[in-house]
Amino acid sequence: xxxxxxxxxxxxxxxxxxxxxxxxxxxxPMQEISVHAGPACPxxxxxxxxxxxxxxxxxxxxxxxxxxNRLVMLPFGQRMAxxxxxxxxxxxxxxxxxxTPFSFARAEECAARALEAFERQGEISAxxxxxxxxxxxxxxxxxxxxxxPSAGTIAMAPAPEVFPRRMPSNLLLVTPGFDFxxxxxxxxxIVAAAGARRDAAEDFRQRRAxxxxxxxxxxxxxxxxxxxxxxxxxxWAASSLGTDPRTVPAQLPSGLLGGVLGVVGLFCVFPLAxxxxxxAFGAQASGGRGKPAxxxxxxxxxxxxxxxFAALLSVGALAxxxxxxxxxxxxADYLASLMLLSSLPLLLxxxxxLKGQLVARPAALVAAAVLGTxxxxxxxxxxxxxxxxxxxxxxxWTRFPILFAALLPYCxxxxxxxxxxxxxxxxxxxxxxxxxxxxxxxxxxxTFFAVWAVFSGALLAVVFLVYMSLFSVFQRLGTDAVRxxxxxxxxxxxxxxxxxxxxxxxxxxxx
Numbered sequence: 001x002x003x004x005x006x007x008x009x010x011x012x013x014x015x016x017x018x019x020x021x022x023x024x025x026x027x028x029p030m031q032e033i034s035v036h037a038g039p040a041c042p043x044x045x046x047x048x049x050x051x052x053x054x055x056x057x058x059x060x061x062x063x064x065x066x067x068x069n070r071l072v073m074l075p076f077g078q079r080m081a082x083x084x085x086x087x088x089x090x091x092x093x094x095x096x097x098x099x100t101p102f103s104f105a106r107a108e109e110c111a112a113r114a115l116e117a118f119e120r121q122g123e124i125s126a127x128x129x130x131x132x133x134x135x136x137x138x139x140x141x142x143x144x145x146x147x148x149p150s151a152g153t154i155a156m157a158p159a160p161e162v163f164p165r166r167m168p169s170n171l172l173l174v175t176p177g178f179d180f181x182x183x184x185x186x187x188x189x190i191v192a193a194a195g196a197r198r199d200a201a202e203d204f205r206q207r208r209a210x211x212x213x214x215x216x217x218x219x220x221x222x223x224x225x226x227x228x229x230x231x232x233x234x235x236w237a238a239s240s241l242g243t244d245p246r247t248v249p250a251q252l253p254s255g256l257l258g259g260v261l262g263v264v265g266l267f268c269v270f271p272l273a274x275x276x277x278x279x280a281f282g283a284q285a286s287g288g289r290g291k292p293a294x295x296x297x298x299x300x301x302x303x304x305x306x307x308x309f310a311a312l313l314s315v316g317a318l319a320x321x322x323x324x325x326x327x328x329x330x331x332a333d334y335l336a337s338l339m340l341l342s343s344l345p346l347l348l349x350x351x352x353x354l355k356g357q358l359v360a361r362p363a364a365l366v367a368a369a370v371l372g373t374x375x376x377x378x379x380x381x382x383x384x385x386x387x388x389x390x391x392x393x394x395x396x397w398t399r400f401p402i403l404f405a406a407l408l409p410y411c412x413x414x415x416x417x418x419x420x421x422x423x424x425x426x427x428x429x430x431x432x433x434x435x436x437x438x439x440x441x442x443x444x445x446x447t448f449f450a451v452w453a454v455f456s457g458a459l460l461a462v463v464f465l466v467y468m469s470l471f472s473v474f475q476r477l478g479t480d481a482v483r484x485x486x487x488x489x490x491x492x493x494x495x496x497x498x499x500x501x502x503x504x505x506x507x508x509x510x511x
Contacts, residue, residue, distance in 0.1 A: 005272040012268030015261045022258030023386050026078055028052035037113035040106060044114045045070065045097040049077050049087040053249055056084040058128040058151065058241040061118070063111060064089075065135025065221075066159070067330075067460045067507060069096030069389040073134070075254035076224050080132070082252045083234035088124070090114055092136070094330065094509035096389040099396075102330055102509040104136070111140050112147045126150055130237040131168075134224050135159050135183075142168055142190075151207075152240025154233050157220050160186045167194060169207040170240040172233065176223045177216035180463075187212070204239045211236070221466065225256055259386035266379055267474065271481060274371060278485045283367035285487035300435055303417045306349045307342075307439050311446040314341035319454045324406055327399050331460035332508035336406045338447065338458075343409035350416035358412075360490035368482055368491035372498030375478065380506070389506070396505040404501040411479075411493035411500065414439065420487070421480050429480075436476050437469070444468070460508060467507070475499050 029050040034043045047070050060080045064073045070089035077087040093110055094102025100110070118124045130152040133141035138158030145153065145168035153168035157175065160182050171194060175187045194210040203209040213232055215223055223229055230252050235245035278284045315338065324337040347354075383390035392400070417439065421432055444465060450456035461468070475496060483492035 005275055008268045009272040012265040012270075015265030015268065017265075019258040019261030019263075019265060022261065023255040026253050026255040026258070027386075028078075028081055035114050035117050037110055037117045041093065041100060041110035041113050043098070043100075044110060044117075045091040046114070047071070047074070047077075047089040049081040049089070051084045051086055052081050053084040054247070055086070056238050056241055056243050056247070058085060058130060058237070058243075059088060059124045060085040060130050060132050060237060061088045061090065061115060061124070063131070063133035063137025063140050064092065064095065065133075065137050067095070067464060067509060068134075068137075071096065071384065071387065071389045073224065074386060075256035075259070076134075076230060078254040079227070079230040079252035080234060080237070082254075083238070083248045085130070085234070085237060088118065091389075092509075094511060097393055099393055099510060101328070101511050103511070107136065108140050108143055112144055115144070115148050128241060130154065130240050132156070132233065132237075133158070135220065139186075142171075145169065152209075152237055154236060155190075156223055156229070156233075157183055158186055158190070159183060163189065163193060167208075167210075170204055170209040170236070171211075172236040173210075173212045174223055174229060174233070175212055175214050176218040176220055177214065178219040180220060183220065199239070201239075204242070209239070219466075227252060227254075230254075255386045259383075262382050262385075263379070263387070266382060270375070270478060273374070274478075274481045274485060277371045277374070278364075278367045278482075281363050281367040281370070283361065283363040283486050283488075283491070285485070303350075303435070304438065304442070306346055306417075307442045308446075310342040310345045310349075311338070311442055313345060314338050315446050315450045315454075315456075317341055318450065318456065324402070327402055328511045329399060329504065330509040330511050331458045332403070332504040334450075334456055334458040335447065335461045336403050336504060338443065338450075339410040340406040342443070343413045346413035347409060347416070350413060352416075354412065354416045354489060358490055360486075360488040364486040364488040364491040365494055367486065368488075368495040369498070371482065372495045376498065376502045380502070392502075392505045395510060400501050400505050403504050404497050407500045407504075408493060408497040411496040412489065414496070415483070415489040415493050420489075421484060432480070433473070433476055437472065440469075440472050464507065468503075471499075471503055475503075 031048045033046050035046055036042055037044050062073050062077055070091045073089050077089050080087045091098040092107040093100035126149050129150050131141040131150045132154040134156040136159045138155035139161035141153050142155050142158055143161055143164050145164040145166050150169055152170035154172045157179055173190055191212055198210050215229055218226055234248045238245045238248055318337055322334055322337045324333045327333045380390040418436060447458050447461045451458055451462055479492045479496040482495045
């Protein structure tokens with residue numbers, strides 16, 4: 001525990017305090033309810049946000065995308081509440097806190113049933129409700145035009161869907177510049193069906209208004225966090241409800257920045273926490289940050305060849321049988337199976353890099369397990385406050401031991417490939433991280449190949465590229481911190497597998 005760790009920890013505490021204050025100031029009155037929407041949708045989780053500005057006299061029901069959840073849409077929902085709307089954030093089946101098995105058909109059915117239940121209970125009126133959705137949620141919002149005569153519809157980067165029989169009322173189509181070809185094609189079909197832009201007051205009264213909002217510098221996901229997009233969406237909702245759009249406040253705050261600051265703050269605290277926990281359990285190697293007596297450095301070209309060979313071999317096997325299919329998590333069962341099967345030839349090819357490393361001191365393993373669990377609980381708790389549903393439900397936690405056991409051999413193979421981080425200097429650390437990311441990229445590329453060539457069903461693993469890349473970077477930095485302090489590849493792999501299993505159980509839908 002050196003002065004740099006204390007300095008970073010102090011900075012982290014400051015960032016946590018600033019982030020927490022910003023989130024607390026933005027969060028208005030809210031309520032968590034569960035809506036019974038029929039036998040197929042017995043308990044739809046809903047978070048209701050009350051308007052924090054003069055009311056527009058209507059409601060917004062917001063649907064998230066594939067692999068997301070109602071809390072991912074919370075910053076967007078906060079901006080809609082700041083515009084004067086009563087906001088309903090819902091979970092689709094298999095997402096967030098909804099443990100109903102996911103399918104695309106069930107997602108649409110449960111959304112329609114939830115709207116009917118809201119209206120039956122007097123929560124909303126179709127004539128005073130605007131439907132909003134992103135990605136899969138945008139496609140569902142479009143499809144609901146045949147079942148729910150809403151005042152308006154906002155579809156942000158809508159996923160490809162069979163177009164409804166009737167044009168959605170007062171439709172705003174938000175199209176990011178950087179998006180998947182299939183989604184861009186869907187947007188073109190919508191524009192062709194809707195025709196020219198129509199946004200005069202009479203168009204809104206006749207429920208025939210239409211506009212395509214192009215956002216050139218935004219991606220499929222970042223469009224929902226763009227404050228300018230949120231402003232246009234809020235104004236469109238106001239017009240759809242027969243209210244002057246100029247009544248929408250100039251600034252629509254959200255807790256997004258505060259949530260991100262808090263995450264950065266926790267990362268700053270992590271090095272000190274790692275040193276403290278390993279020292280408390282007597283797991284630190286002699287000299288503080290240990291170096292094993294003999295470790296073969298990674299042979300980078302050979303390692304890349306090994307990874308390509310193992311990944312392609314595994315994809316071929318998975319075309320016939322997915323061993324973790326019984327886990328029943330959309331795309332996660334395939335991804336975990338790919339990593340498990342890849343690890344078997346990799347461990348054989350790289351066994352020399354693990355000599356003496358698999359027999360780890362119990363103290364190092366216990367410290368890694370405690371640190372991994374604490375990381376999941378603390379960061380997951382913070383994320384749950386503002387950014388995403390990262391505290392898994394009981395149904396998700398039951399899958400955790402299986403995924404952990406499946407991912408542990410692959411994490412050991414990574415430790416063997418990378419060797420011990422003994423070389424000093426920033427350049428060496430960057431080279432090590434780049435090698436690690438190259439190995440992860442190989443897995444992603446073969447997953448993409450499997451989706452394209454053999455229709456593997458692992459689509460979400462491809463869609464999650466950005467999230468998985470960011471997570472992988474922080475996962476590696478944390479794992480190296482454990483290995484540096486314990487001089488144990490087994491302890492580092494244990495910590496790594498805990499984080500990887502948590503990501504899968506928290507992010508991927510149940511089926």
